Every structure is written in structure tokens, then in C-alpha cells.
Amino acid sequence: MIDADDADAIDAWRAQQYPRPALTVDLVVFTVLDADLKVLLIRRGEAPFRHAWALPGGFVRVGDGLADEGEDLDAAAQRELVEETGLPHGAVYLEQLYTFGRAGRDPRGRVVTVAYYALVRPDLAPLVTAGTDAEHAEWCSVAHVDRAALAFDHADILALAVDRIRGKLDYAPIAFDLVPATFSVSELRAVHEAIKGEADDPSNFRRRFRRMVEDGLIEQAPGKRITGRRPAAVYRFVRR
Amino acid sequence: MIDADDADAIDAWRAQQYPRPALTVDLVVFTVLDADLKVLLIRRGEAPFRHAWALPGGFVRVGDGLADEGEDLDAAAQRELVEETGLPHGAVYLEQLYTFGRAGRDPRGRVVTVAYYALVRPDLAPLVTAGTDAEHAEWCSVAHVDRAALAFDHADILALAVDRIRGKLDYAPIAFDLVPATFSVSELRAVHEAIKGEADDPSNFRRRFRRMVEDGLIEQAPGKRITGRRPAAVYRFVRR
DNA sequence: CCAAAAGTGTTAACAGTACACCCATGG
DNA sequence: CCATGGGTGTACTGTTAACACTTTTGG
Numbered sequence: 229m230i231d232a233d234d235a236d237a238i239d240a241w242r243a244q245q246y247p248r249p250a251l252t253v254d255l256v257v258f259t260v261l262d263a264d265l266k267v268l269l270i271r272r273g274e275a276p277f278r279h280a281w282a283l284p285g286g287f288v289r290v291g292d293g294l295a296d297e298g299e300d301l302d303a304a305a306q307r308e309l310v311e312e313t314g315l316p317h318g319a320v321y322l323e324q325l326y327t328f329g330r331a332g333r334d335p336r337g338r339v340v341t342v343a344y345y346a347l348v349r350p351d352l353a354p355l356v357t358a359g360t361d362a363e364h365a366e367w368c369s370v371a372h373v374d375r376a377a378l379a380f381d382h383a384d385i386l387a388l389a390v391d392r393i394r395g396k397l398d399y400a401p402i403a404f405d406l407v408p409a410t411f412s413v414s415e416l417r418a419v420h421e422a423i424k425g426e427a428d429d430p431s432n433f434r435r436r437f438r439r440m441v442e443d444g445l446i447e448q449a450p451g452k453r454i455t456g457r458r459p460a461a462v463y464r465f466v467r468r
Numbered sequence: 469m470i471d472a473d474d475a476d477a478i479d480a481w482r483a484q485q486y487p488r489p490a491l492t493v494d495l496v497v498f499t500v501l502d503a504d505l506k507v508l509l510i511r512r513g514e515a516p517f518r519h520a521w522a523l524p525g526g527f528v529r530v531g532d533g534l535a536d537e538g539e540d541l542d543a544a545a546q547r548e549l550v551e552e553t554g555l556p557h558g559a560v561y562l563e564q565l566y567t568f569g570r571a572g573r574d575p576r577g578r579v580v581t582v583a584y585y586a587l588v589r590p591d592l593a594p595l596v597t598a599g600t601d602a603e604h605a606e607w608c609s610v611a612h613v614d615r616a617a618l619a620f621d622h623a624d625i626l627a628l629a630v631d632r633i634r635g636k637l638d639y640a641p642i643a644f645d646l647v648p649a650t651f652s653v654s655e656l657r658a659v660h661e662a663i664k665g666e667a668d669d670p671s672n673f674r675r676r677f678r679r680m681v682e683d684g685l686i687e688q689a690p691g692k693r694i695t696g697r698r699p700a701a702v703y704r705f706v707r708r
Numbered sequence: 709c710c711a712a713a714a715g716t717g718t719t720a721a722c723a724g725t726a727c728a729c730c731c732a733t734g735g
Numbered sequence: 736c737c738a739t740g741g742g743t744g745t746a747c748t749g750t751t752a753a754c755a756c757t758t759t760t761g762g
Contacts, residue, residue, distance in 0.1 A: 247530040247538075248488035251569075251580060288569070290487040290578050297571035297578055298487075327567040327582050329491075329528070331537035338530050338537055340491060340582075342567050414740075432725065434742070439723095458732045458741050654713075672752065674715070697713045698760040 249329070249338040253305045254285035254382070256325065256345040256389035257313065259353040259367060260406045263418040265425075266367040267386060268348075268356065269378075270312070273364075276335045277379035283386070284312040284365070285341065305344040313348070314359030321347040321405040325389055333381045345389040347405035371425070397423050401445065404465040410449045412460035413437050489569070489578040493545045494525035494622070496565065496585040496629035497553065499593040499607060500646045503658040505665075506607040507626060508588075508596065509618075510552070513604075516575045517619035523626070524552040524605070525581065545584040553588070554599035561587040561645040565629055573621045585629040587645035611665070637663050641685065644705040652693045652700035653677050 257268035269281040286308045291298030299307065305322055309315065322344055329340035348356065357365060370390060375383040396402050403419045417433045440446045447466055452459035497508035509521040526548045531538030539547065545562055549555065562584055569580035588596065597605060610630060615623040636642050637660065646659045657673045680686045687706055692699035 246490060246527050247532060249491050249528070249530045249538075250486060251489050251491070287486050288489070290489045291571070292487060298489075300571055301567065301569035301580070324566060326564060327541065329541035329582070331531070331540055340541070342569070342580075413742090429725070429727090430741085431727080431743080435724090455740080456734065457739055458734090460741060653715090669752070669754085670714085671716080671754080675751090695713080696761060697711090698715090698758075700714060 247338075249340045250334075250336075251288045251290065252285050252339055252341040253288060253301065253308055254283045254328075254341045254343045254385060255305060255309055255312070256283055256343065256386055257309070257320075257348060257356075258345065258370075258389075258393065258406070259348040259350055260419050260422045261350055261353055261367060263422055265370045265390075265422040266353070267370050267373065267389075268313070268365060269368045269373070270365050272379055280377060280379040281368070281373075282379035283343075283382045284308060286311070288342075301342050305342075309346055312360065312365065313356045315348065315352055315356065319349070319352055321402065325385070325392060328381055328385060330381065341385075343385045343389070345392065347393075347402060349406065349408055351408045393423055401465070410451070410462040410464050412453045412462055414460065415453075416463075489580045490574075490576075491528045491530065492525050492579055492581040493528060493541065493548055494523045494568075494581045494583045494625060495545060495549055495552070496523055496583065496626055497549070497560075497588060497596075498585065498610075498629075498633065498646070499588040499590055500659050500662045501590055501593055501607060503662055505610045505630075505662045506593070507610050507613065507629075508553070508605060509608045509613070510605050512619055520617060520619040521608070521613075521622075522619035523583075523622045524548060526551070528582075541582050545582070549586055552600065552605065553596045555588065555592055555596065559589070559592055561642065565625070565632060568621055568625060570621065581625075583625045583629070585632065587633075587642060589646065589648055591648045633663055641705070650689045650691070650702040650704050652702055654700065655693075 255268075259266050259268075268284060270284050272278055272280050272282050286304075288301065288304040289298045301324070302322070305324070306317065309320060309322065310317060313320075323346075325343040325345050327340065327342045331338065333339065333341075353367060357367060370386070373386070375386065378386065393402060397420065403416055403423070406419045406423075407415055413434055414430070416437065417428055417430065420433070421428050437446070441448070441463070445466060446463045449462045449464045451462055453462050495508075499506050499508075508524060510524050512518055512520055512522050526544075528541065528544040529538045541564070542562070545564075546557065549560060549562065550557060553560075563586075565583040565585045567580065567582045571578065573579065573581075593607060597607060610626070613626070615626065618626065633642060643656055643659045643663070646663075647655055653674055654670070656677065657668055657670065660673065661668050677686070681688070681703070685706060686703045689702045689704045691702055693702050
């Protein structure tokens with residue numbers, strides 16, 4: 229694909245050396261605990277914004293730009309996720325959200341960040357805060373976070389991520405990444421309510437749920453959920 | 469906001485100098501001509517991919533990272549749009565699409581690109597190809613583009629942009645950025661059909677159109693559209 | 709008069725909302 | 736037996752898809 233003509237042009241281009249921004253990925257990691265939407269926040273240990281809450285994230289490994297081309301953006305996000313949460317590789321849904329590059333968003337200089345959001349099943353969430361030291365990372369209620377106190381423009385990133393999952397909830401099966409492998413009808417409803425922030429008629433939700441069963445999106449799983457009240461049937465999401 | 473502690477940390481950080489990627493913006497510029505969705509393509513004059521078709525785009529001006537912080541990503545996209553199309557500043561709808569940063573996507577080295585899509589009203593579209601030399605920029609039918617022949621990963625970017633506007637068409641008023649300031653019912657319908665790629669029942673479309681009028685989203689404009697057949701009423705979009 | 713597009717109306721199917729009600733269980 | 740959440744049913748309403756139909760124009 230690269231001929232001699234190309235090679236010359238590439239050399240000329242390399243010599244030019246435009247100024248380049250630093251490139252990071254930031255992660256908005258969600259889970260649902262106690263029927264409440266939570267986001268994972270890190271308390272910063274270094275300046276700037278020392279001791280402030282921030283989203284987890286870090287620099288993209290770019291390599292030397294010659295033999296070593298570095299890692300893909302998705303890989304960088306996945307790597308940061310594993311580093312910051314200790315969760316196994318495929319256990320989490322991860323999707324690019326938006327890229328924030330406002331001049332002045334980082335006092336250290338020009339830093340462009342590619343934001344991702346992640347969805348962690350609640351049965352894995354406790355492993356996160358146990359794995360990292362408890363002072364460092366914490367699941368914070370999205371509704372109660374003091375957004376003005378977040379580092380950098382992370383309040384904007386969080387707000388956009390919340391908007392995104394609210395919107396996607398209606399047409400994409402993202403709720404299944406926020407419940408355990410098997411779940412009852414009301415557990416899935418609790419996730420919808422936590423994301424939307426408002427109550428959902430149990431009967432009507434059940435109808436939509438049944439339609440998903442009929443469509444083969446969900447299937448019943450053996451066993452019952454024992455809750456101290458009447459036991460509920462449990463289901464599982466059918467991946468395709 | 470920046471104290472002495474910060475300043476030290478910032479100096480230390482600057483000294484580190486992680487390798488950085490080059491950062492570009494690429495534009496997927498759409499219009500609708502002859503009831504067909506078109507995208508603006510540029511014939512490349514330099515290697516790599518010399519003589520191949522590519523999306524318009526260019527480097528983000530980053531500044532020196534000290535006194536000069538450079539331009540915002542949106543501003544860079546807007547600037548490239550003006551440079552490549554010659555259209556006035558506010559005449560075009562512009563929105564960030566996705567960021568592509570696969571290692572190896574550019575043979576010159578590690579180049580991360582923030583892709584934007586733009587919607588150009590058809591009455592302005594001819595100015596674009598007239599302004600730039602005709603060999604250089606061209607409106608190409610999205611349905612007939614030889615995607616395998618596009619430079620870099622621009623086929624992926626184009627595909628994602630088409631998906632995006634198809635999806636947004638159902639819940640966002642983007643079609644109004646692809647018709648002249650005043651338009652008839654069937655002109656707006658033609659835009660929907662061009663984006664969706666399938667016919668739309670004229671009667672049912674008219675019902676949805678009427679609802680938008682009732683909701684105050686659209687209002688009737690004086691005059692009629694003379695077409696050689698029965699004249700049609702014209703409307704305008706009410707910006708809020 | 710005819711072709712073609714503008715514009716009106718009707719119907720059946722379907723999905724969402726609100727609400728009433730029965731069932732099973734642990735305390 | 737009773738409070739609580741699991742689970743069923745129903746009447747009403749609004750939206751959509753499909754299609755038949757009338758009206759107005761230029762040629």
C-alpha cells in the first residue's frame with residue numbers, strides 16, 4: 229500500500245511536526261446499587277485538583293509513532309478500566325461517549341480526552357471498592373454528587389453520560405448490563421427506575437417485559453428469587 | 469484556581485512529555501440533491517492515498533500548550549468546514565460524531581481524528597462545488613460511493629455518520645437543515661426518504677407534518693411552490 | 709381530457725396509561 | 736390474618752400502517 233512516493237511524503241510530513249495535544253481517556257463507570265444509579269469516582273492524589281473527586285482515566289499509550297503504533301482508543305479505555313477497577317476483561321459493557329477538547333479544560337496544558345462510559349453489574353460492583361483502597365475509589369449516587377466540586381470538566385462528561393444512557397435505555401438493551409446474570413422482573417424495573425429517576429407502573433413494565441420474552445430477548449431461568457416475600461421468577465438475557 | 473502546589477506539579481508534568489498523537493478533525497458533509505443523499509468528497513493531492521477520494525479535514529491547531537492554548541475541537545471543525553466549502557459560518561449544522569484512533573489508520577504515524585458531520589441546505593450546496601475547484605471537491609451519492617476506494621478509514625466514518633443521521637431523523641429536527649428556508653410537505657418528505665433510503669406513505673407523512681404544525685414546530689409561510697403541477701403550500705421551521 | 713402530484717379521510721392493529729384486582733408468602 | 740410485593744386483567748387513549756379517494760394544476 230505504501231510506495232516510494234508515499235514514503236517521501238511521509239518523511240516530509242514527519243519533519244513538519246505540528247504541535248500535538250496530550251490524549252487521555254476518561255471513564256464514566258455506572259452501576260445500580262440499592263435501586264440507585266451510582267458512578268465511580270476517584271479522589272485525586274496529585275495536583276491539579278488535588279483531593280477533589282474525578283472520573284477515572286489516564287493517558288493513551290501512543291508509542292513512538294514508528295515501529296510501535298501504540299494501543300487503540302478502545303483498548304486504552306479497557307486497560308484503564310481494568311487498572312482502576314480490577315474487574316476481569318469482558319465483564320463490563322464499554323462504549324465511547326464523546327470527545328472533550330476545550331482549550332483550557334486542563335490547567336497543565338492542552339489535553340484532549342476521549343470519554344467512555346461503562347456499565348458494571350451490581351454483583352461485581354463491591355469487588356471494585358474492595359480491590360482499590362476505599363479512600364481512593366467510591367461509588368457515588370449520581371443524584372447526590374456535588375457536580376460543581378468535580379475536577380476538570382468532569383461534571384459535563386458525567387451529565388452527558390447520564391443523558392446518553394437515559395436515551396439509550398428506550399431502544400437498546402443496556403439495562404441487562406446493570407443486573408446480575410439472572411434477574412426478576414422487578415429487579416430489571418428497578419434499574420429502569422434508577423436510570424430514569426422516576427417510578428414506572430409495575431403492571432405496564434411487566435407487559436413490556438413479557439413482550440421481550442415473546443421476542444426471545446429474555447428467557448426464563450430455573451429457580452426463584454427468595455426475598456422474604458412471595459418468591460419471584462427469574463430470567464436471563466439471551467445474548468446474540 | 470492554580471496555587472503554588474499546582475504550579476510545581478504542572479512543571480513536573482510538562483517535563484514528563486508522554487508521546488502524543490497527531491490530532492485531526494474529519495468532516496462528513498451531507499446534503500440532499502435530486503432526492504438523493506450526497507456526501508462531500510475531496511480528491512487528495514498528496515500522499516498517502518494520493519488521487520483517492522477522502523473526507524475533508526485537517527489538523528487541530530493546538531498552540532504551544534502554554535500561552536496559546538489553541539482552538540476548541542468544535543472551532544477546528546467549523547474552521548475546516550469554512551475552508552473546504554467556503555460557506556458562511558452559521559449556515560450549517562455541525563455535530564461531533566465519533567473519535568477514530570485505531571493504531572495504523574494513518575500510514576504517516578499515530579493520528580487520532582475527531583469526526584464531525586455537517587448538514588448543508590441544498591440551496592447552498594452548489595456554492596460549495598463552485599467555490600472550490602470542481603476537480604477537487606464533489607458531491608457524491610452516498611448510495612453509489614465506492615467505499616472500498618476511500619482513503620484511510622473514511623469508509624467507516626461515513627458509515628457511522630449515515631447510521632447516526634438515520635437514527636436521529638426520528639426524534640430530532642435534523643431534516644430542517646437539509647431543506648431551504650421554506651419548503652413544501654413533499655420536499656421535506658423527499659429528505660426523509662433520501663436519508664432512510666425507502667419510500668414513505670405521502671398521506672401518513674402528511675399527518676406527522678400536520679402534527680408538527682399544531683405543535684408550533686413548523687408554520688405556514690406565504691406563497692406557493694410552483695412546480696409545473698398543482699402548486700403546494702410552503703412552510704418554515706420555527707427555531708427556538 | 710389525462711397524468712401527476714396535492715391533499716383528505718377511513719379503517720384495523722397495535723402500544724402506552726391508568727387502575728382494579730387476585731395470589732402467595734413471611735411474620 | 737395482614738402487609739407486601741408478585742402477578743393478571745381490562746378499559747381507554749393515542750399512534751401507526753395501509754389504502755381508497757377527491758382536488759388542482761400543466762400540457
